[in-house]
Amino acid sequence: MSHTATPSVLAQEFVAFAVDAGVLGFGEFKTKAGRLSPYFFNAGLFDDGLKLGRLAEFYAKTLLASGLQFDMIFGPAYKGITLAAAVSIELARLGHNKPFAYNRKEAKDHGEGGTLVGAPVKGQVLIIDDVISAGTSVRESIAMIKAAGATPCGVAIALDRQEKAVENGVESAKSAVQYVTEQLQLTVTAIAGLSDLLQYLQTTSNAVASAHAAAVQAYRDRYGV
Structure with a gap:
């Protein structure tokens, strides 16, 4: 992976890596929204x-390519904790040393107390997570960051499913990522999206993966934004 890969090249490399690692799988999977998806992404x-290190490399390079300015990283419990730590290590390796913090699900009543762990939460804070499915976790993170007196400035995710969100059982015209961008006024940076996955499936020499291209295209035609 080159240090200066363009976002689209980076996205294709990431999808290939996620498929090879078995993190992106194909078949029939029920989503939180109750849809039958022809693919799943399990960070x-x-x-x-090795896999976590490469994942962190993709996040870091995507963030640096985006030009987004931030002072620190916040990882929402639980998946975001590992991601925040790994990405901060990789950013430091690339010459951009940033503090990081995360929350614990249960407030601690001894020792340092409270729900936030790590560096003091201040300045422009980037939230890091695997996906945005409903925006609930992002709203919770925003509340914690603001309560600490800091400013949430963006969200970095691995995969944007680019599909219509479901709110209270009703299908929205917008995706969860669009909701976060427009309603919560936060920049969302994704390493790859469903469009990148489709491009990979339509051009890969991996016959097992390419066999699922039509099903993923049909899913996007039905639920895509």
Whole structure:
């Protein structure tokens, strides 16, 4: 992976990596919204040092290419904790040392107390997570960051599903990422989106993966934004 890969090249490299790692899988999966999706993305499967390190590299390079300015990283419990730590290590390796913090789900009543752990939450804060499915986790993170007297400035995610959100059982015309961008006024930076996944499936020499291109295209035609 070159240090100066363009976002589209980076996105294609990321999708290929996620498929090879088994993090992006194909078949029939029920989403939180109750849809039958022909693919799934489970960031919890970036479960060894090599995979997590490469994932952090993709996040860091995507962030640097985006030009987004931030003072520190915040990782919402639980998946965001590992991501925030890994990405801050990679950013430091690339010459951009940033503090990071995360929350614990339960307030602690001894020791340092409170729900926030790590560096003091201040300045422009970037939230890092795997995906945005409903925006609930982002809203909770915003509340914690603001309560600490800091300013949330953006969200970095691995995959943008680019599909219509479902609010209270009703299908929206907008995606969860569009909701976060427009309603919560935050910049969302994704390493890759459903369009990148489709491009990969339509051009890959991986016959097992390419066999799912039509199903993913049909899903996008039905639920895509």
